Amino acid sequence: MVSIRQLLPRLSGMVISLLGLSVVVFTISRVLPGNPARMALGARASEEQVAELTAEMGLNEPLPVQYIEYMRGLLVGDLGQSLQTRNPVLEEILFKLPATLELITIATLFMVGIGVPLGVIAARNRGGLFDNATRVFAFSAVSVPSFFIGIVFQVIFGYYLDWFPITGRLSLEYSDSVARYTGFMLIDTLLQGAIGGHANAWAHLVLPALALSFGGMGQVIRITRSSMVDIEGKDFIEASRGYGMAGWLVAYKYSLKNAFIPTLTIIGLLYAWLLGGAFIIEIVFGWPGLAKYGVQSVLTTDVNALVGVTMTIGIVFVLTNFIVDLILDWIDPRIQLAGDNA
Amino acid sequence: MSTESSRLDRFISPSRRELWYRSYRRFTDQPMSIVGAVIVGGIITVAVLAPLVAPYPAHVGSYTDFANALEPPSLDHPLGTDSVGRDILTRVIFGYRLSLLLAATVLGIGVPVGVLLGLVAGYTGGWVDAAIMRATDTFLALPPLVLALAIASVFEPTLEIAIFAVASLWWTWYARLTRGLAASQRDEQYVQAAELAGASRTHIMLREILPNCLSPLLVKVTLDAGIVILTGASLSFIGLGVQPPRPGLGTMVANGTKFLPQQWWVSIFPGFAIFVLVLGFNMLGDGLRDMFDVEVEQ
Numbered sequence: 001m002v003s004i005r006q007l008l009p010r011l012s013g014m015v016i017s018l019l020g021l022s023v024v025v026f027t028i029s030r031v032l033p034g035n036p037a038r039m040a041l042g043a044r045a046s047e048e049q050v051a052e053l054t055a056e057m058g059l060n061e062p063l064p065v066q067y068i069e070y071m072r073g074l075l076v077g078d079l080g081q082s083l084q085t086r087n088p089v090l091e092e093i094l095f096k097l098p099a100t101l102e103l104i105t106i107a108t109l110f111m112v113g114i115g116v117p118l119g120v121i122a123a124r125n126r127g128g129l130f131d132n133a134t135r136v137f138a139f140s141a142v143s144v145p146s147f148f149i150g151i152v153f154q155v156i157f158g159y160y161l162d163w164f165p166i167t168g169r170l171s172l173e174y175s176d177s178v179a180r181y182t183g184f185m186l187i188d189t190l191l192q193g194a195i196g197g198h199a200n201a202w203a204h205l206v207l208p209a210l211a212l213s214f215g216g217m218g219q220v221i222r223i224t225r226s227s228m229v230d231i232e233g234k235d236f237i238e239a240s241r242g243y244g245m246a247g248w249l250v251a252y253k254y255s256l257k258n259a260f261i262p263t264l265t266i267i268g269l270l271y272a273w274l275l276g277g278a279f280i281i282e283i284v285f286g287w288p289g290l291a292k293y294g295v296q297s298v299l300t301t302d303v304n305a306l307v308g309v310t311m312t313i314g315i316v317f318v319l320t321n322f323i324v325d326l327i328l329d330w331i332d333p334r335i336q337l338a339g340d341n342a
Numbered sequence: 343m344s345t346e347s348s349r350l351d352r353f354i355s356p357s358r359r360e361l362w363y364r365s366y367r368r369f370t371d372q373p374m375s376i377v378g379a380v381i382v383g384g385i386i387t388v389a390v391l392a393p394l395v396a397p398y399p400a401h402v403g404s405y406t407d408f409a410n411a412l413e414p415p416s417l418d419h420p421l422g423t424d425s426v427g428r429d430i431l432t433r434v435i436f437g438y439r440l441s442l443l444l445a446a447t448v449l450g451i452g453v454p455v456g457v458l459l460g461l462v463a464g465y466t467g468g469w470v471d472a473a474i475m476r477a478t479d480t481f482l483a484l485p486p487l488v489l490a491l492a493i494a495s496v497f498e499p500t501l502e503i504a505i506f507a508v509a510s511l512w513w514t515w516y517a518r519l520t521r522g523l524a525a526s527q528r529d530e531q532y533v534q535a536a537e538l539a540g541a542s543r544t545h546i547m548l549r550e551i552l553p554n555c556l557s558p559l560l561v562k563v564t565l566d567a568g569i570v571i572l573t574g575a576s577l578s579f580i581g582l583g584v585q586p587p588r589p590g591l592g593t594m595v596a597n598g599t600k601f602l603p604q605q606w607w608v609s610i611f612p613g614f615a616i617f618v619l620v621l622g623f624n625m626l627g628d629g630l631r632d633m634f635d636v637e638v639e640q
Contacts, residue, residue, distance in 0.1 A: 013479075016476055016479075016480075017476075017479055017480055020476065020477065020479070020480030021480055023480075024480060024481065024489075025492070028489075028492050028493060028496065029492075029496075135374075136374075139374070139621060139624055139625060139628075140617075140621060142624055143568060143572075143617055143620040143621035143623075143624050144617045144620075144621075145572055145575050145576065145579075145592070145595075145613060145616050145617065145620070146576070147575075147576065147579045147592070147595060147596075147613070148595060148610075148613030148614070148616065148617060151595070151599060151602065151609055151610070151613065152610070152613075154602070154603075155602055155603045155606060155610075159602070159603040160603065275488070276486065276487040276488050277487075279487060279488065279491065279576075279580070280487075280576050280579065280580070283579075283580060284599075294488070294491070295491070295580055297495075298491055298492070298494075298495035298580075298582065299495075299581070301495065301496070306492060306495060309488075310488060310489070310492050313488050
């Protein structure tokens, strides 16, 4: 079990990371550019308009005061108004976030569901044809730009084979009838018993989630394979073989369980990493998520929205790593000790 | 050069030469390492010689030839032409130049900065170590693409800003890697010997510890070149990197999506070109990793 003694350092580390992150994001948004108000309003806005928005955003205050104000906002969940839509940024982000989380969660499922078995089979057939084929596949998956594989999927599976839709989250015939409860389309459609809509939501998810999962899948395959190979040589595996246990039983019950620890670490990192990848995939597939909102706020220099998006992603990233660390502490207490010495 | 090698011969024992030979064999035993080296070497050569080898050097900028627009691949234009009639092969070759320039600049800035910080943190320890590593962790707490996006967004989008944005993040990985390596070397006997002999801290860090960290760093640089190129291409794809008419590979893919699926070559070939270059760096890096027998997280 995870003890307080393990929890506290991880928790304080997380808080320090978040504080540091807030400084970095604040610096990027307030110190680097010229006047955010001028940038948001565009070159044709009058001086009065700019002065008004400058005062409204509190940009006349000294920087430390601005930072305190900004931190106070962060703590109570007030991220200011979007300079484009005039809606509270937090509200807009919470509206968009489920679509992104749904996408990266399904991408993670693909990553693990396809990557781990491929890695295990490759390790069991070391040096064989399948091993070499997965090796080439893993290399290619890590190297391919996500927007490129997304476009290739759209052309092959969308246009030519016409198996899957290529943009959006739901087809028009369903989108009107599905009400929003959680914002997760797969859950919302089920809650309303709309089986057709549910299947439709899956169909929309397949291509973007698969394209998004590619880079991580390559890493999962390689790390699963190499940790399986490492474990194979260990004494306790030899011993269970010596007892006459069936090969597959040893592989799944003993090797995989132990080999899974490095895999789990990288899956946690990759889940957070996918948030970055989603920026590209959402553009390619017209996915109405947080990343698309972020890119829009970049292109319209909406500083408040941009700060909100970067902070949200940072928080999800830090939280995910925190949770993965806790799970690892729980699975294998030795990691904590090793971490202390590193 | 000859004096150099004879000096080397005198100092390098036969057993060490044997080790080098084995490392070399470990590299050449993997066909993928060779393929990677050939891809990377070939592309760098072509990119350096771009004005000489590209079939239509004039097509790099805002050249137009609407009579030949959107031509499918042919003998005249092996990769076809784009929407204003420019030869895509030419633009891919020059696009490689920009990608390699990006990687070289980002790593040229990021590696020395990160290595120095990592050496100081790892060798000094204590609160200096804690301070440097906390700062590093903060930067690592965001996907690089997102931070680069935020930085790139507050300036006019250009290739130079994209390079600056990516470079301002990339030192973190090297700080972390070098810190770990330096900390593990700190208590080695050769470091203690140097300390007893009265060597300065700078000397110990740069002349004693650093040379022992070089092979993992080299592997990491090679593997990273691919990732930096991918990040740069992604920024360009969104519209925050190389601006038209300059031939950024990511920019070319983005502009070509309008012509999918009929004129697929406008988008697909530049995308495939990025893939091949990154694949080359990854294969080469993996080969080097086997050769030096080091562990580097990617």
